[in-house]
Amino acid sequence: MSKETIIHKAESVLLHTYNRFPIVFDHGKGVYLYDTDGNKYLDFAAGIAVCALGYHYPGFDEALKDQIDKLTHISNLFYSEPNQEAGEMILSLSGMSKVFFTNSGAEAIEGALKSAKKYACKKKGHAGGEIIAMQHSFHGRTIGALSVTGTDHYREPFEPLMGGVHFATFNDLDSVKACINENTCAIILEPIQGEGGIYPADPEFLKGVRALCDEHDILLIFDEIQCGLGRSGYAFAHQAFGVKPDILTVAKALGNGVPVGAFLLNEKAAASSLEAGDHGSTYGGNPFVCAAVVKTLSIFEEDGIIDHVKETAPYLEKALDGLVEAHPLLKGHRGMGFMQGIMVDPSVPVGKICSMALENGLVVISAGGNVLRLVPPLIIEKKHIDEMARKLDKTLTQLGV
Numbered sequence: 001m002s003k004e005t006i007i008h009k010a011e012s013v014l015l016h017t018y019n020r021f022p023i024v025f026d027h028g029k030g031v032y033l034y035d036t037d038g039n040k041y042l043d044f045a046a047g048i049a050v051c052a053l054g055y056h057y058p059g060f061d062e063a064l065k066d067q068i069d070k071l072t073h074i075s076n077l078f079y080s081e082p083n084q085e086a087g088e089m090i091l092s093l094s095g096m097s098k099v100f101f102t103n104s105g106a107e108a109i110e111g112a113l114k115s116a117k118k119y120a121c122k123k124k125g126h127a128g129g130e131i132i133a134m135q136h137s138f139h140g141r142t143i144g145a146l147s148v149t150g151t152d153h154y155r156e157p158f159e160p161l162m163g164g165v166h167f168a169t170f171n172d173l174d175s176v177k178a179c180i181n182e183n184t185c186a187i188i189l190e191p192i193q194g195e196g197g198i199y200p201a202d203p204e205f206l207k208g209v210r211a212l213c214d215e216h217d218i219l220l221i222f223d224e225i226q227c228g229l230g231r232s233g234y235a236f237a238h239q240a241f242g243v244k245p246d247i248l249t250v251a252k253a254l255g256n257g258v259p260v261g262a263f264l265l266n267e268k269a270a271a272s273s274l275e276a277g278d279h280g281s282t283y284g285g286n287p288f289v290c291a292a293v294v295k296t297l298s299i300f301e302e303d304g305i306i307d308h309v310k311e312t313a314p315y316l317e318k319a320l321d322g323l324v325e326a327h328p329l330l331k332g333h334r335g336m337g338f339m340q341g342i343m344v345d346p347s348v349p350v351g352k353i354c355s356m357a358l359e360n361g362l363v364v365i366s367a368g369g370n371v372l373r374l375v376p377p378l379i380i381e382k383k384h385i386d387e388m389a390r391k392l393d394k395t396l397t398q399l400g401v
């Protein structure tokens with residue numbers, strides 16, 4: 001089928017919730033994607049920070065194929081070895097105490113919110129736990145996750161949503177303090193805000209929030225669905241700030257493209273929250289997705305993926321310095337590790353840059369606040385950063401940016 005026919009047919013069957021770029025991808029190799037016309041693209045989006053190991057990383061496909069030949073699904077009424085092993089590995093990487101596997105990021109958020117509400121309910125003897133979330137946050141599109149997402153136009157058409165949510169200003173401790181009341185059971189935030197525009201937390205802010213939580217017995221939820229699993233140059237971004245959460249959510253890179261997420265509880269939260277019958281998922285943590293988790297995390301460890309990010313990130317930041325210097329309508333860049341945002345002047349819609357970059361063989365995406373978002377596979381090398389900089393420079397010059 002021609003590219004045009006595929007796009008036309010897709011638009012006639014798929015609910016139009018996305019404005020897609022007119023490209024039909026066919027296959028990938030390493031850090032490159034190929035469309036159905038055979039065009040090659042350097043991938044600096046990684047399927048929105050998912051494909052941490054790029055495409056066809058040595059050994060990854062084989063691990064999935066081996067598991068498919070054994071068993072893909074059994075339900076959570078039984079045990080499986082991949083499930084047990086994946087659990088052990090994610091706890092050891094995160095230092096958390098218990099894990100529940102989900103099918104997506106949003107479901108990990110749902111579980112985190114339920115855990116916090118149950119914790120408060122057990123402690124106080126009644127329900128009614130309220131949540132503090134941040135403006136410009138993004139936690140997903142299900143009703144609970146949407147309720148704590150700090151973008152009004154995402155939420156408003158779906159109101160009334162979950163009640164008892166208060167929005168504070170990210171990196172403003174006084175605004176968080178002002179939201180606390182006797183029913184507050186959790187504060188949820190991304191240590192590096194992703195969709196909202198790539199805003200790293202101020203370390204003092206995180207420390208202050210941690211202290212507030214300790215003082216008022218409030219659970220601190222870190223959403224590391226995007227910034228976690230090596231992307232920041234640390235296993236988890238909060239480790240860079242030296243502040244630990246009570247509940248942690250992960251997803252995106254966890255299965256390297258296989259849909260899997262998780263919420264993790266520390267000892268305190270695990271000891272007094274969800275119990276048998278309180279939560280469940282038919283697919284969650286099935287042997288197939290857990291085989292992907294085990295292989296992804298094994299490769300991270302054996303091949304030093306996180307150290308590679310930490311070592312190579314300064315090179316990426318230098319390349320971004322060069323681009324910002326050469327193009328006056330780029331207003332700067334911010335981020336950590338391989339999670340970087342370039343601020344673009346409001347006169348140039350960032351979507352236009354993404355479209356033109358595609359024509360130049362580079363996949364980049366946007367984030368809120370007219371930010372160009374770079375979330376490449378974690379295995380990119382300096383030569384790929386040079387290639388990205390060349391292609392982006394050409395794109396910006398063409399657009400007169």
Ligand SMILES: *Cc1c(COP(=O)(O)O)cnc(C)c1O
Nearest residue numbers: 104105106138139140194225226
């Ligand atoms: C992507 C994302 C989510 C939602 O994950 P889905 O798998 O799309 O449901 C939640 N939180 C953050 C920080 C994200 O980046």
